Amino acid sequence: MEFLWSLIGAMAVLLICGLRSWIKKGKKKVTFFSWLGIFVFFLLALFSTAWMISCFIEGETRAAVIGFSIFGTVTMVIFAITRKKILKDSKTRYPSARGAY
Amino acid sequence: MKNDNLNKGSCLTPCEEKKCVREKLNRRQFFGAAAAVGAAGTVLASSLISGCKAKLAEEIRKIPRKKGMENFPVLITEKCKPMDQKNTIFCRQLWDHDFVKKIESEAAVRRVALSKREKGWRQLDRALNAAGWALDHQFATGSENGQPMSPAYDWNGPVSDRKYQFNNPEDAAKKIKKAARFLGASLVGIARYNPLWTYSRLVKENLENDPDEQKKEKFDLIKPEFPFTPKSVVVIAVEMDYKAIALSPSSLEGAATGLGYSQMCAVGYSVSTFTRRLGYRAFANGNDISLSVPYAVEAGLGELGRNGLLITPEFGPRVRLVKVFTELDIKPDRCETFGVWEFCKSCQRCAESCPANAISFEKPTTEGTTISNNPGVFKWYINPEKCIQFWIENGSDCANCITACPYNKPDMWHHQLMAAAAGFPGAPLHTIMAKMDKLFGYGNTFDIKANAAFWEEN
Numbered sequence A: 001m002e003f004l005w006s007l008i009g010a011m012a013v014l015l016i017c018g019l020r021s022w023i024k025k026g027k028k029k030v031t032f033f034s035w036l037g038i039f040v041f042f043l044l045a046l047f048s049t050a051w052m053i054s055c056f057i058e059g060e061t062r063a064a065v066i067g068f069s070i071f072g073t074v075t076m077v078i079f080a081i082t083r084k085k086i087l088k089d090s091k092t093r094y095p096s097a098r099g100a101y
Numbered sequence B: 001m002k003n004d005n006l007n008k009g010s011c012l013t014p015c016e017e018k019k020c021v022r023e024k025l026n027r028r029q030f031f032g033a034a035a036a037v038g039a040a041g042t043v044l045a046s047s048l049i050s051g052c053k054a055k056l057a058e059e060i061r062k063i064p065r066k067k068g069m070e071n072f073p074v075l076i077t078e079k080c081k082p083m084d085q086k087n088t089i090f091c092r093q094l095w096d097h098d099f100v101k102k103i104e105s106e107a108a109v110r111r112v113a114l115s116k117r118e119k120g121w122r123q124l125d126r127a128l129n130a131a132g133w134a135l136d137h138q139f140a141t142g143s144e145n146g147q148p149m150s151p152a153y154d155w156n157g158p159v160s161d162r163k164y165q166f167n168n169p170e171d172a173a174k175k176i177k178k179a180a181r182f183l184g185a186s187l188v189g190i191a192r193y194n195p196l197w198t199y200s201r202l203v204k205e206n207l208e209n210d211p212d213e214q215k216k217e218k219f220d221l222i223k224p225e226f227p228f229t230p231k232s233v234v235v236i237a238v239e240m241d242y243k244a245i246a247l248s249p250s251s252l253e254g255a256a257t258g259l260g261y262s263q264m265c266a267v268g269y270s271v272s273t274f275t276r277r278l279g280y281r282a283f284a285n286g287n288d289i290s291l292s293v294p295y296a297v298e299a300g301l302g303e304l305g306r307n308g309l310l311i312t313p314e315f316g317p318r319v320r321l322v323k324v325f326t327e328l329d330i331k332p333d334r335c336e337t338f339g340v341w342e343f344c345k346s347c348q349r350c351a352e353s354c355p356a357n358a359i360s361f362e363k364p365t366t367e368g369t370t371i372s373n374n375p376g377v378f379k380w381y382i383n384p385e386k387c388i389q390f391w392i393e394n395g396s397d398c399a400n401c402i403t404a405c406p407y408n409k410p411d412m413w414h415h416q417l418m419a420a421a422a423g424f425p426g427a428p429l430h431t432i433m434a435k436m437d438k439l440f441g442y443g444n445t446f447d448i449k450a451n452a453a454f455w456e457e458n
Helices: A001-027 A032-057 A061-093 B014-061 B089-095 B097-114 B123-139 B169-184 B251-278 B295-298 B340-347 B349-353 B385-395 B402-403 B411-423 B427-439 B450-455
Strands: B187-192 B202-205 B221-222 B234-238 B282-285 B321-326
Touching: A001 A032, A001 B202, A032 B411, A061 B411, B089 B221, B089 B385, B097 B385, B123 B251, B169 B187, B169 B251, B169 B411, B187 B295, B202 B349, B202 B411, B234 B251, B234 B282, B234 B295, B251 B321, B295 B321, B340 B427, B349 B402, B349 B427
Parallel strands: none
Antiparallel strands: B187 B234, B202 B221, B234 B321, B282 B321
8 A cells, every 4th residue: 555655656756847847848838727737637547547457456347448438538638628728828928939920 | 020920821910810819719718618617517506406405305295203213314204113023025925825826826937937047056056055044044043034032043042140340331332343343243333222123023933843733823923022121232234245246146146145144143143142241131133023224224334225225335235234132231323324315316226127126216205015014114115025026936035236236336445435426415416326337337137157257266
């Protein structure tokens, strides 16, 4: 159990570090709602993966596959919306990124 | 001004184009957000409204509750009286010959078709079934059908002369529960003795065959006159095996049920022995002298479900109940609810899975459907006649209503999360959850492949 929590913590740290470098490098603007989207995405991704693994452990393959499909789809939708928001906000703040005028 | 604009061939200036795109995006965002908020709001509002309606319905109903039962989670009316054990479906088979003839003749027609199934009904499976029931048949003979005073459930066990002095009733509760868990109880709770749940008359079968005395009825009706007046009831729930119960309604599922009865007998006898060794009179009982589900609800072990069984937060309906009546004063537990009643209103999975159509799809009522129901309790009444008829056709008992129940799950985090989510009010949410449970493949019955695979797993 402790190992599992350590793993989740490590994943969270990696995600935050990766995000920070992506934001700094690409001069991205991340608003409160974007951070919220990132947080929800991380939770949903974790939930979908944990659901699938737990169902496989208890021998319910169908529940694992359907659960991962449903929760995974929701996760990807949140990811897509958040990414689009970040990119859109970045364009507004840094219009010269695409050499507008 | 640089004119390397983004949209070559556009008539608009870059500035105008930017404004246009910004406006379009804002409108798109607005409609998207409105749709999302609208959908979420509809589900939330309908959930809240249906939750409010349920409360309103109960207030409007204004059915007076029985005195002393005002705080019981199930509505008990004045009409509710102690039931005559003679009318329970098992005891009726001793005297209601017309009923027995009817179900036997109807069952015989269907039994031929059912016997063609092999997986779950082979010698290997039936042997496991017999083994599961072995302890119960040896030490609590007939108790599952209501026979009182079997060896494990004897009322007059030896009591120690030395009375152990507990500090207070709370201390007694703590130690009795600790002992019960040590001796094999999966769940344990304490309730006050309530004569309403004891049968008004008990059926004692004449098990000795004396050919010289040809009695008209093979049983006696006796009054439940215990050697002492019980004060407290230790209610014990024993978990049944999840994978075996999932094989309902085969002989393998019957093995899990039988093992449950055997464990009831072992744990009940052990806990009553422990209590007697402390100097307090006590005896255990299962199905034989009193109802188990109301005591379990009073002891805070769970709630009453649509299928007529106790639904526990830990195991759903996948438990067997045994009680220990004692003169020891033990602090009773409080009734606990966790949303089962509201969920059962929308779910109906047990009713859909019942092969005998014995579980009600209708709204709860205070009137039963047969003489084997005890009227006066506001609940969903099952039809025990249809239920027992299927058992006879099937050649073994049936646990489809347990298997199909969404609360029947192994003890894992994601099931605990879903059970907690089911506690939120709202019929649409509960309907969706019940449908999702089926979609995910839980609660399947008549699963021949699973029966075949049972012996292949470790």
